[in-house]
Amino acid sequence: MNFKKITVIARKDLLEVRQNKAAFLPMMIIPLIFIVLIPLLITLVLPGIGGAVEDFTNDPDMQVFFEVMPIQMRNTLTGLDPTQTMIVTMLGYVFAPMFLIVPLMFATTIAAESFAGEKERKTLEALLYLPISDQELFAGKVMAAALPAILITWLCFVLYSIIVNVVPYSYFGRIWFPLPVWWWLIFWVTPALVAMSISLTVLVSTKVQTFMGAYQTSSSVVLVVVVFFIGQMTGVLFLSQRVAFFIGLGCWALTAIIGRIAVSSFNRQKLLTD
Amino acid sequence: MDIISLQQVAFQYNGGFALQDVSFQVQKGEVFALLGPNGAGKTTTIRLLNGLLRATSGEIRVLGCDPLKDGIIVRGKTGVLTETPALYERLTALENMQFFGTLNGMAPADLKARIAELLDFFDLAEHADQRVGTYSRGMRQRLAIARALLHRPELLFLDEPTSNLDPEIAHQVQDLIIRVKKEENCSVVICTHRLYEAEQVCDRAAIMHKGRLLAQGTLAELREAAGLRKRVRFTLRNELTDGAWRQLLATPFVEEGEQSNPNAFILDVEDYATVPEIVAWLVQYHIDILSVTPQQPSLEEVYFQLQKRVEVQCEF
Numbered sequence: 001m002n003f004k005k006i007t008v009i010a011r012k013d014l015l016e017v018r019q020n021k022a023a024f025l026p027m028m029i030i031p032l033i034f035i036v037l038i039p040l041l042i043t044l045v046l047p048g049i050g051g052a053v054e055d056f057t058n059d060p061d062m063q064v065f066f067e068v069m070p071i072q073m074r075n076t077l078t079g080l081d082p083t084q085t086m087i088v089t090m091l092g093y094v095f096a097p098m099f100l101i102v103p104l105m106f107a108t109t110i111a112a113e114s115f116a117g118e119k120e121r122k123t124l125e126a127l128l129y130l131p132i133s134d135q136e137l138f139a140g141k142v143m144a145a146a147l148p149a150i151l152i153t154w155l156c157f158v159l160y161s162i163i164v165n166v167v168p169y170s171y172f173g174r175i176w177f178p179l180p181v182w183w184w185l186i187f188w189v190t191p192a193l194v195a196m197s198i199s200l201t202v203l204v205s206t207k208v209q210t211f212m213g214a215y216q217t218s219s220s221v222v223l224v225v226v227v228f229f230i231g232q233m234t235g236v237l238f239l240s241q242r243v244a245f246f247i248g249l250g251c252w253a254l255t256a257i258i259g260r261i262a263v264s265s266f267n268r269q270k271l272l273t274d
Numbered sequence: 275m276d277i278i279s280l281q282q283v284a285f286q287y288n289g290g291f292a293l294q295d296v297s298f299q300v301q302k303g304e305v306f307a308l309l310g311p312n313g314a315g316k317t318t319t320i321r322l323l324n325g326l327l328r329a330t331s332g333e334i335r336v337l338g339c340d341p342l343k344d345g346i347i348v349r350g351k352t353g354v355l356t357e358t359p360a361l362y363e364r365l366t367a368l369e370n371m372q373f374f375g376t377l378n379g380m381a382p383a384d385l386k387a388r389i390a391e392l393l394d395f396f397d398l399a400e401h402a403d404q405r406v407g408t409y410s411r412g413m414r415q416r417l418a419i420a421r422a423l424l425h426r427p428e429l430l431f432l433d434e435p436t437s438n439l440d441p442e443i444a445h446q447v448q449d450l451i452i453r454v455k456k457e458e459n460c461s462v463v464i465c466t467h468r469l470y471e472a473e474q475v476c477d478r479a480a481i482m483h484k485g486r487l488l489a490q491g492t493l494a495e496l497r498e499a500a501g502l503r504k505r506v507r508f509t510l511r512n513e514l515t516d517g518a519w520r521q522l523l524a525t526p527f528v529e530e531g532e533q534s535n536p537n538a539f540i541l542d543v544e545d546y547a548t549v550p551e552i553v554a555w556l557v558q559y560h561i562d563i564l565s566v567t568p569q570q571p572s573l574e575e576v577y578f579q580l581q582k583r584v585e586v587q588c589e590f
Contacts, residue, residue: 005377008373009377015364015369019365039502122358122360123360126360126361126374131349131379132376133345228336268327272321273327
């Protein structure tokens with residue numbers, strides 16, 4: 001494997017994605033909503049309506065929500081006033097699954113553009129005539145999707161940390177974020193999710209003919225995040241460090257299975273005759 | 275030296291044969307044409323020769339290598355113009371060329387100079403920073419040919435190089451093929467269904483039909499294989515009388531004849547060597563000849579003749 005060739009392929013794919021407005025705009029807007037807009041809204045609005053927040057946290061339903069929380073989480077909330085409790089609960093726990101939309105979004109969009117998009121625009125054949133191996137081509141395309149997805153997620157994480165600490169700083173008087181579970185999310189679950197969604201997209205791309213087809217099918221992975229979000233809101237499933245660990249493990253296991261099929265379906269003969 | 279050699283190559287696809295029992299050789303420096311309609315197996319042949327597909331049976335050697343095992347070596351020395359230009363429309367011409375040149379292992383300085391040279395040659399220098407999506411069909415085709423030549427390939431494959439082009443540009447491309455062969459010492463395999471084009475540029479040709487090779491050889495050999503009669507066209511100063519025409523047809527050196535108008539006729543002869551005798555015969559009867567033109571059967575006639583023969587065989 002020639003690393004330089006792999007990076008050249010990856011760079012070309014990214015150059016192309018940047019020009020695809022249908023792919024690029026949602027990729028920029030969604031992180032903006034989850035990473036900037038919602039945290040700003042919560043940290044700016046909640047302290048101003050203290051009384052209402054207090055009523056809300058004292059609501060019997062909310063009390064049940066706090067009671068079923070794992071002890072680890074409840075500990076982080078002890079000694080906080082109602083507004084602080086709400087901020088930590090919302091931005092520290094409830095929105096954590098939504099944060100995972102960022103790596104998913106980037107990974108599936110770029111991979112769909114890179115694998116199915118190339119097929120759709122009939123540029124794949126010229127690529128196949130180059131003196132590169134199937135593996136190099138595959139690696140280049142995976143790199144094009146994986147690297148930005150992970151790096152941008154990390155960047156978003158830094159941005160998110162700054163916003164949720166700095167904006168309500170006068171209120172907390174300390175740096176309260178990130179909570180321990182976030183390290184698991186960022187450095188264990190994120191790469192695993194990225195790997196899983198790329199392998200899924202590659203597999204889907206071998207069956208469909210267009211970028212949109214691949215993009216829509218594989219972005220249904222987002223449903224997992226939504227289910228998780230609802231699970232947490234309803235108190236059925238809480239994002240503890242242990243849960244994060246198993247989610248990551250599950251994603252890696254699925255990647256191993258789907259990835260193997262995806263790799264075996266990615267060779268010149270199959271790409272041309274299927 | 276054989277730069278390409280195929281021995282009884284077959285390629286099975288979806289249960290049927292896309293290629294069957296195909297054998298031919300191409301020598302260094304030659305322009306070799308693969309002729310045939312769409313679906314004859316021309317593109318499949320190019321893909322096999324570059325190691326993109328695995329032959330079901332038979333042996334393939336390209337530039338001394340097995341293209342399947344040494345695909346990277348083979349593809350590094352071949353340049354391919356695909357049937358569709360397959361350029362990145364969202365990137366500029368320059369970005370396209372840089373991408374393909376770099377992956378072909380060209381050094382940056384060399385690549386830069388070569389891109390400038392080719393864009394200039396193909397009249398695209400002014401549009402180098404324009405996105406390919408804004409290009410006309412002809413411009414795309416020119417850029418795609420430039421891309422195929424970028425890394426100075428030893429062997430160039432051109433799949434329907436002029437099918438999307440205006441006649442004027444098509445003509446330029448034909449000139450270019452001859453020039454590439456001369457100047458870059460490059461062997462060329464050209465796939466086309468435009469027989470006139472092949473006649474202009476190729477040294478040898480193979481005629482393909484439904485995955486099989488019907489015939490191959492130089493144009494003269496193909497004419498021979500097709501068994502088409504040799505024909506000569508005569509034009510006269512005065513009209514030829516019916517009597518003289520009948521006498522002419524009765525001479526031993528004429529096999530058949532056809533009068534297109536009273537001043538002109540075409541004769542089928544067994545050999546062009548008999549032409550002087552026909553001329554002598556006409557002179558003897560004081561018939562004034564304006565012109566005598568041997569009529570080589572065109573490649574097109576050869577092609578249809580061979581194809582007709584196969585179809586007749588298939589019916590039985």
